[in-house]
Amino acid sequence: MSATAVAPRLHGLRRRRLTVLLALLACVAVAVVLSVTIGSKPVPLADAWHAITAPTGTENDIVIRSLRLPRTALGILAGIALGVAGALMQGHTRNPLADPGLLGVTQGAAFAMVSSIILLGASSLLVHIWYGLAGALVASVAVFALGMVGGRGGPTPVTLALAGTAVSALLYALTSTIVLLDEQAMDVFRFWQAGSIASRGGEVVWQVLPFVLAGLVLALVNAPGLNALSLGEDVARGLGQNVGRTRAVGVAAVTLLSGAAVAACGSLAFIGLIVPHLVRPLSGTDHRWLLPFSGLVGAALLLIADVVGRVVAPPGELEVGVVLALLGAPFFVALVRRRKPVRL
Amino acid sequence: MTALPLRIGALSWRVRPRAVTLTVTGLVLLVLLMALNMRIGDLELTLPEVLTATFDVDSAAHFVIMELRLPRALTGALVGAALALSGAIIQSIARNPLASPEILGVTTGASVTVVAGLVAGGSAYGTVTGLLATLGVPALALLGGLLGAAVVYGLAWRRGLDGYRLVLVGIGVAAVFTNVKFWLLTVGDVNDTARAMVWISGSLNGRGWEHVTPTALALAVLVPLTLLGTRSLDALRFGDDTVTGLGVRMNPARALLVLAAVLLAAVATASAGPIAFVALASPQIALRLVRSDRPPLLCSAVVGAVLTTAADLIARTVFSPIELPVGIVTAVLGAPYLIHLIWRSRK
Numbered sequence: 308m309s310a311t312a313v314a315p316r317l318h319g320l321r322r323r324r325l326t327v328l329l330a331l332l333a334c335v336a337v338a339v340v341l342s343v344t345i346g347s348k349p350v351p352l353a354d355a356w357h358a359i360t361a362p363t364g365t366e367n368d369i370v371i372r373s374l375r376l377p378r379t380a381l382g383i384l385a386g387i388a389l390g391v392a393g394a395l396m397q398g399h400t401r402n403p404l405a406d407p408g409l410l411g412v413t414q415g416a417a418f419a420m421v422s423s424i425i426l427l428g429a430s431s432l433l434v435h436i437w438y439g440l441a442g443a444l445v446a447s448v449a450v451f452a453l454g455m456v457g458g459r460g461g462p463t464p465v466t467l468a469l470a471g472t473a474v475s476a477l478l479y480a481l482t483s484t485i486v487l488l489d490e491q492a493m494d495v496f497r498f499w500q501a502g503s504i505a506s507r508g509g510e511v512v513w514q515v516l517p518f519v520l521a522g523l524v525l526a527l528v529n530a531p532g533l534n535a536l537s538l539g540e541d542v543a544r545g546l547g548q549n550v551g552r553t554r555a556v557g558v559a560a561v562t563l564l565s566g567a568a569v570a571a572c573g574s575l576a577f578i579g580l581i582v583p584h585l586v587r588p589l590s591g592t593d594h595r596w597l598l599p600f601s602g603l604v605g606a607a608l609l610l611i612a613d614v615v616g617r618v619v620a621p622p623g624e625l626e627v628g629v630v631l632a633l634l635g636a637p638f639f640v641a642l643v644r645r646r647k648p649v650r651l
Numbered sequence: 652m653t654a655l656p657l658r659i660g661a662l663s664w665r666v667r668p669r670a671v672t673l674t675v676t677g678l679v680l681l682v683l684l685m686a687l688n689m690r691i692g693d694l695e696l697t698l699p700e701v702l703t704a705t706f707d708v709d710s711a712a713h714f715v716i717m718e719l720r721l722p723r724a725l726t727g728a729l730v731g732a733a734l735a736l737s738g739a740i741i742q743s744i745a746r747n748p749l750a751s752p753e754i755l756g757v758t759t760g761a762s763v764t765v766v767a768g769l770v771a772g773g774s775a776y777g778t779v780t781g782l783l784a785t786l787g788v789p790a791l792a793l794l795g796g797l798l799g800a801a802v803v804y805g806l807a808w809r810r811g812l813d814g815y816r817l818v819l820v821g822i823g824v825a826a827v828f829t830n831v832k833f834w835l836l837t838v839g840d841v842n843d844t845a846r847a848m849v850w851i852s853g854s855l856n857g858r859g860w861e862h863v864t865p866t867a868l869a870l871a872v873l874v875p876l877t878l879l880g881t882r883s884l885d886a887l888r889f890g891d892d893t894v895t896g897l898g899v900r901m902n903p904a905r906a907l908l909v910l911a912a913v914l915l916a917a918v919a920t921a922s923a924g925p926i927a928f929v930a931l932a933s934p935q936i937a938l939r940l941v942r943s944d945r946p947p948l949l950c951s952a953v954v955g956a957v958l959t960t961a962a963d964l965i966a967r968t969v970f971s972p973i974e975l976p977v978g979i980v981t982a983v984l985g986a987p988y989l990i991h992l993i994w995r996s997r998k
Contacts, residue, residue, distance in 0.1 A: 403815070404749045404822055453990055466993050469748055469935060473986040473993070476928045480982035483852055484975060490841055497836045497844060574833075577826045584819060626837065632830035636823040640806050643819045 324596050327589050331603040335383070338610035342379040343371065346617050350375070377509040382610045382627075384512065385504060385572045388519045388564035390605020391526050393579025394586070394597050395564075398533045399557045400464040406580035407565030409471040410558065413576065414478035415446020416569045420499065421485050424492045435495070436511060439570030440518070447562040450474045451555070463540070467554075499573040502628025504613055507571060515567040522563030523602075529556045530594040537592065577631045578605050581639045588642075608635060670941045670950050677953035681728060684960045688724040689716055691968060718859065726858040726922055727963045727977065728956040729866040731929050733919035735955020736870075738930030739937070739946035740877060740912040744905060745818050751931040752916035754821035755909065758925035759828035760799015761792040761917065762851045765924075766832050769847045770839035788850065789862070789921040796917035799828060804909070812905055853926030853978030855963050862922040869918040873911045877948055880908045926978040929955050932985040939992040958985050 343355050350358075350367050357363075358371035392407040400409065408414070419442020420435050453474070454467035486493045532553035535543040540550050565579065582605045583597065590596040609627065612634055616625040689701045694715050696704065704712035734752065741750045752758045768791045807813070807820040832851070836844050916930065933955035934946030940954075941947050962980035969975070 402747065402749060403819060404747060404754070409749075453994065465748055469993055470990060472749060472931065473989045476932075476982040477986035480927070480979040480986075483848065483979050487845060487848060487852075487976070488973075490845070493845060493848070494841055497833065501830070501833045501837050577830065580822055580826060626834060629830050629834040632827040636827040639823045640820050643816055643823070644806065644809055 320591075324590065327600065328596075328603075331600060331607070334607040335603050335610075338607045338614075339379055339383070341614045342382060342610045343375045345614050346370075346375065347622065373509075374506075377507065377512055378504055378613070379610065380509075380512045381504045381507055381515075381571060382613055383606045384515060384519050385568040385575065386578060386606030386609035387602035388522060388568040388605075389575060389578040389609075390582040390586075390601040390603070391523065391598050392561045392564040392568075393581075393605070394583040394594070394601040395526055395529065395533070395557050395561050396579065397583050398537060398594055398597075399554060399561075400468045401537065402464060402468050403584065404580075405468060406576055407561055407569075408475065408574070408576050408579070409468060410561055410565075411446035411450045411471055411474040411478060412443040412562060412565045413569050413574050414475040414482065415442040415444075416440070416566065417496065417499065417574070418442055418446075418478045418482045421482050421492045421496055424495055425485055425489050432507065433510060433514065436514060436570045440515075440566050443566030443569060444562060446474060446478060447558065447566070451558045455551075467558075498626075501626040502573040502575040502631075503626045504572050504609070505624060505627075511571050515571045518563045518567035522560045522567070525556055525560035525563065526598055527595075529553065529560055530598055533557060533594045534592075537594075573628070575609070575628050575631065577628065577635060578609060581635060582608065585639060585642060667941065667943065667947075670943070670947050673937075673940050674950050674953050677950070677957050681953065681957050681960060684957065684964060685724050685728065688960065688964055688967075689720050691964070692720060722859045722863050723855055723857075724960060724963070726862045726866065727855050727959045729863065729870060730855075730919040730923045730926065731933070731955040731957075731959025731981075732952040733866055733870055733915040733955075734926060734930040735933030735937075735958075736874070736877065736948060736952040737912040737915040737919070738955075739934035739948050739951035740880075740908050740915075741930075742934050743945050744814055744908060744912075746814065747818060748935055749931070750818065752912065752920075752925075753825050754803075754818055755913055755916070756799030756803035756821060756824050756828065757796040757913055757916040758920050758930075759825045759832070760802070761796035761920040762925055763828045763832050763835070764791045764795025764798070765850055766835045766839075766847045769850065770835050770843050792924070793917055793921040796920050797913070799824070800913040800917065804913075812909070814905070817909075849976050850924045852976035853924040853981070854976040855923055855966070856974055856976075858923065866918050866922050869914060873915055874949075874952070877908065877911050880904060880911070881948060924976075924978065926959060926981055928978070928982040928985050929959055932981075932989050933958060936985070936989055936992060 340352065344350050344352055348367075348370055350371060354365075354367045355371050355375075358365075358368040359376070362368040362372060389407060393405075396405045396407050396409055397403060399405075416439035419438040423435065423438040424430070450471045451467070453470040454463075482496065486496045532543075532548055535546050535548045536550065536553055538546075543550055543553075568575065582601050586597060586600045586604050590600045608631065612630040613627040615634060616627050616630040619625055619630070686698065686701070690696050690698065692715070694712060696712060696716075700712065701716060704710050704716050707713055737757075738751045741752065741754060742748060744750075745754065765788055768788065803817070803821050803824045804812075806824065807817040809816070836847060839847065919926075934951040936958075937951040937954045938944075938946045941950055958981055959977065962984050963977045965984070966975045966977045966980045
């Protein structure tokens with residue numbers, strides 16, 4: 308094909324991607340509106356706007372400001388973080404089964420939280436989150452270090468994935484032991500494992516925000532390098548890529564993003580695993596598009612699942628992790644069946 | 652890698668000396684571990700005492716050996732072998748080192764039905780004895796495992812079985828089962844939750860001959876079948892297009908192997924719960940020991956049996972009198988060893 312014929316096609320692709328980007332942004336906006344207004348006490352849109360811009364201390368104002376807004380904000384943050392982290396992780400391991408938990412992040416956080424309960428008697432949510440974050444960071448650094456031993460330009464996808472699984476299994480086993488021996492730890496653990504963004508409060512949002520922002524910056528920086536790596540490590544090296552550094556930046560981004568999300572919301576494995584597969588037919592395999600699309604779809608999916616969880620089981624609520632699986636998986640399976648999935 | 656040809660009539664295999672040596676060594680190790688398992692417990696016996704007690708029907712030790720320790724040890728070894736073999740098949744078909752029976756919906760399906768049974772039955776379930784107590788949970792597990800596999804298989808089937816689609820559908824379905832399982836754990840009473848946690852970690856506590864027989868039968872039928880299927884696995888590794896070019900009829904061969912993997916995992920899970928990590932790690936450990944490029948089936952099974960038996964020995968003794976679920980110990984033992992092998996193979 309001649310160069311003159313390629314240019315318009317690329318132009319068309321770019322336009323199509325921009326259209327998709329706008330559509331996804333609109334989806335997130337709709338999800339935010341639903342998340343703020345719908346719940347056990349429905350709040351009209353006008354009242355919600357009023358609560359945000361000029362609160363006067365009415366009941367609706369309090370509901371919106373102290374409950375709904377923090378919950379929605381956390382949903383957006385966690386959804387973006389997990390979606391982007393999932394796409395990064397699958398790109399780096401070239402494995403369709405990879406999710407952010409693969410680095411040991413999830414089990415590292417769980418182990419740190421559960422041990423803080425029995426060793427230190429930690430009981431407040433904020434303290435748990437800090438332990439969870441620390442555990443997530445330490446575990447994923449350990450996994451990366453293990454995968455990297457042997458040098459030669461950093462860990463290969465397979466060793467990284469296997470080291471992650473091995474460390475996760477080890478940490479899960481230790482967590483299970485503690486949980487089986489201590490009833491209080493079991494009680495915290497089972498709710499954490501189900502995953503939720505409810506009643507976390509505004510403070511939590513501010514605490515995890517810096518980690519998520521740092522992770523997103525690293526992810527965007529990582530995108531071109533990851534594109535080169537997906538051509539194969541040798542080709543990437545030939546193109547002048549520093550393979551080890553690219554992997555390290557990617558792992559740092561995954562760690563920050565998923566560590567923050569997991570510490571704040573518990574285990575929400577589903578989003579990171581499945582969102583990238585949903586997004587690839589729209590974005591193609593170019594990570595400069597795949598990553599932002601995955602973040603937006605992750606946020607919209609998490610918020611909508613949370614809203615559904617609030618309304619399906621009155622007067623109680625269904626944990627968002629459960630709703631995500633029940634809603635998202637059939638959708639995902641239908642998509643995988645209908646068209647040929649984009650291979651990694 | 653040197654490989655010697657082995658011919659029986661029209662069939663031929665490549666036999667790797669290294670794999671044979673390792674399989675034999677593994678079997679010897681397994682026998683030693685089983686012997687140790689016979690000796691240790693509330694009633695400590697020496698090896699000669701074990702032997703005499705085995706044949707002296709009237710002794711008290713005879714009951715301990717033949718009704719408690721031997722069936723338990725055999726269940727562990729057989730279940731470990733079955734899970735590992737299942738994992739080796741799935742990893743070969745999916746060409747993915749992270750694939751395990753969870754992907755096929757077997758262990759996750761079984762976990763959901765059993766947790767549902769334990770939570771719905773509530774504490775009352777714990778007081779049920781007799782037939783329901785021995786058969787209820789394994790029956791639920793088998794049913795759930797096969798149902799889970801049927802769901803994955805049915806949803807992935809579309810004018811044939813595409814390995815990649817199978818894996819993707821598998822992760823979707825497994826995610827649902829796993830989340831529902833944890834949701835059921837939050838709904839239940841904390842005591843029932845703890846009991847369910849023990850089951851979903853995999854446990855060999857109180858396993859008897861009724862657990863040995865089905866697993867042994869499944870292995871006796873499925874191992875020869877699987878070894879016949881290895882020839883098509885060898886071809887599958889080259890990728891779908893090449894395979895079709897080589898004239899291997901891909902879908903029947905693949906479907907048969909998937910079915911074998913499902914049955915192995917389902918029977919094993921029904922007997923001892925989804926013992927974590929054995930199915931995933933054993934093939935990877937065997938692969939690195941044999942230094943082959945895809946999981947060697949028989950060798951993986953032996954590694955699985957050794958890993959599970961060693962783990963049960965530790966589960967029974969280390970925190971005695973408290974007994975840990977064996978699945979926790981398999982991970983604690985297997986994970987560092989797998990890490991060590993990964994670490995060494997990179998140097």
